[in-house]
Amino acid sequence: MFKLIFKQFKAKSSTPDLNDVVNFDKPLKDDKICEHRLNTCHKEDLQRIPGLKSPSTWRCYKLRNHPGIVVIRNPFTERGLRYWISRCLRDYPRPPNIVNLNERLFDETVRSDWWKELQRCQSKEDFQRTKVAMRWTTFGYHHDWDTKHYDDRMQSPFPEDLSRLCRLFASILGYEEFKPEAAIVNYYPVGSSLSGHVDYSEPNQSAPLFSFSFGQTAIFLIGGKSLEETPTALLLQSGDVLIMSGESRLCYHAVPRILKDHKTLNSALPKDEDDSGGDSLDMDLFEQVGNLHFWQPFSDYIADSRININVRQVLKPGQLLLN
Numbered sequence: 001m002f003k004l005i006f007k008q009f010k011a012k013s014s015t016p017d018l019n020d021v022v023n024f025d026k027p028l029k030d031d032k033i034c035e036h037r038l039n040t041c042h043k044e045d046l047q048r049i050p051g052l053k054s055p056s057t058w059r060c061y062k063l064r065n066h067p068g069i070v071v072i073r074n075p076f077t078e079r080g081l082r083y084w085i086s087r088c089l090r091d092y093p094r095p096p097n098i099v100n101l102n103e104r105l106f107d108e109t110v111r112s113d114w115w116k117e118l119q120r121c122q123s124k125e126d127f128q129r130t131k132v133a134m135r136w137t138t139f140g141y142h143h144d145w146d147t148k149h150y151d152d153r154m155q156s157p158f159p160e161d162l163s164r165l166c167r168l169f170a171s172i173l174g175y176e177e178f179k180p181e182a183a184i185v186n187y188y189p190v191g192s193s194l195s196g197h198v199d200y201s202e203p204n205q206s207a208p209l210f211s212f213s214f215g216q217t218a219i220f221l222i223g224g225k226s227l228e229e230t231p232t233a234l235l236l237q238s239g240d241v242l243i244m245s246g247e248s249r250l251c252y253h254a255v256p257r258i259l260k261d262h263k264t265l266n267s268a269l270p271k272d273e274d275d276s277g278g279d280s281l282d283m284d285l286f287e288q289v290g291n292l293h294f295w296q297p298f299s300d301y302i303a304d305s306r307i308n309i310n311v312r313q314v315l316k317p318g319q320l321l322l323n
C-alpha cells in the first residue's frame, strides 16, 4: 500500500489529489488530527532563541492513527525562517561537513563552498546544474548511506545554534535528555522525492527525531512498521516541525512530492521585528537576512525548492563511543 500511494503522489503527469491530505491550516475539518497542548509555562529559557514566536501561541497537533507523531505548525518568525534557510544554504554545506556533490562532476572549489560558487555561475545552465545537484549535507555523526552505520571516526562538530534549537523543542516536548548528535540536511528541488524508508541506523532508537521543513511544501507520508500498512499523507509547510517519537520513530515515511505553492516574502524586515541578541545564533546573519539585497538569492532558491533538517540522537544514554 505504501509504495502504491507513494507512486500516485509522485506521478508527474497528474496534479495530486489533496482531498485526503492532512492540512494543518484546516485542523477543524480533519478528524485524522487532534490538537496537542504543550506545557510551556515552566520553561524559562524558551524565549532565549531569537526567531521563534512565543511558545504560548504555537499550534501543535497529533495524528490519531500514528501515535508518536507531533507537528508544530511553523513556530518561526519570518526572520527566523530566513536565518535557518540561509544557514542551510550558505554555511552547513561547507567542510568539515560532507556533501553529496560528486567529485567527477564538481571540482573542489564547488564541493567546498557550493553556495558561493553557485552565485558565481556564469550561465543559466551551469547555475541550474549546480543548484539541483546539491541533495544533502551531513554533520555531527555522518550518516554512511552505503553501510547505514555511524562511525566514531566520521564526525564533524554539530553547530551550536541547531543544537540549541533542537534541545529547546525537545525540552518543550518533555525530552530533557535529548542530545542532537547527527543531522542530515536534505535539499529538494521541485520534482525530487525521497522514497519510503525507516531510520534505523541510530543505536538509540528510542530518542525522538526532529525534522524541520523550510521553503516549498512537501507531501509527507507516514506509514506503519510494514509497507503493507496504508500511510497518512500530510502537508508539511515552511517552518513546520515534525517530531517522530515513540512508536512512530521506526515507521516507514517518505516525501513523494514537493508542491510549488509557497510564496516567499520578498521584502526587507524592520530592524526591531523581533528578539534581542543572545549568543545562541549567528547574530550577524540574523540581522543580515532582514536586508533584501542579502536575502534575495536565498529567496530565489527557495522559490522552487524545499529544505529539510533532520536531527537524531545516535548514542544511548550513558554511551560514550560507538565502537
Ligand SMILES: O=C(O)CCC(=O)C(=O)O
Pocket: 184, 186, 194, 199, 211, 218, 220, 253, 254, 255, 308, 310
Ligand atoms: O524531508 C523530510 O521531511 C524527511 C527526510 C527523511 O526522512 C530523512 O532524512 O530520513
